[in-house]
Amino acid sequence: MNLFRATATWAVLPLAVLLGACAGASSSATGQVTGQLMSVSGGRDKQPMAGPVAFTAPGKARVTVQAGASGIFSAQLPPGRYQVSGPCSQSFPVTVTAGQIAHVTVYCIIPSGAPPAS
Numbered sequence: 001m002n003l004f005r006a007t008a009t010w011a012v013l014p015l016a017v018l019l020g021a022c023a024g025a026s027s028s029a030t031g032q033v034t035g036q037l038m039s040v041s042g043g044r045d046k047q048p049m050a051g052p053v054a055f056t057a058p059g060k061a062r063v064t065v066q067a068g069a070s071g072i073f074s075a076q077l078p079p080g081r082y083q084v085s086g087p088c089s090q091s092f093p094v095t096v097t098a099g100q101i102a103h104v105t106v107y108c109i110i111p112s113g114a115p116p117a118s
Helices: 002-027
Strands: 031-041 045-048 051-057 060-067 072-077 080-085 092-096 101-110
Touching: 031 051, 031 092, 051 072, 060 072, 080 101, 092 101
Parallel strands: 031 101
Antiparallel strands: 031 045, 031 072, 051 060, 051 080, 080 092
């Protein structure tokens, strides 16, 4: 009888650990926004650029990530609707959903002959 109880306890323990891990994951669920920061000069020439990309939403802390020379960036954010902007772009909305990836391209408009902002 004691052997059965010990076996049953060990069989239930992994299930309890698994359920606990799932419960913890759902309480801190985030979504991801990935994208590329691009400079547009002369109205046509698009090139990746390095620089900050900011995410703002009412009641949430501003999150800023850095795009590298390839222009690629990624941010983990709590679910919600954010305004995303680059160093020289108009802001635009993006919706972050838990467990999902949203893809955006941030265009930085550079007047002809001007160096890109960083």
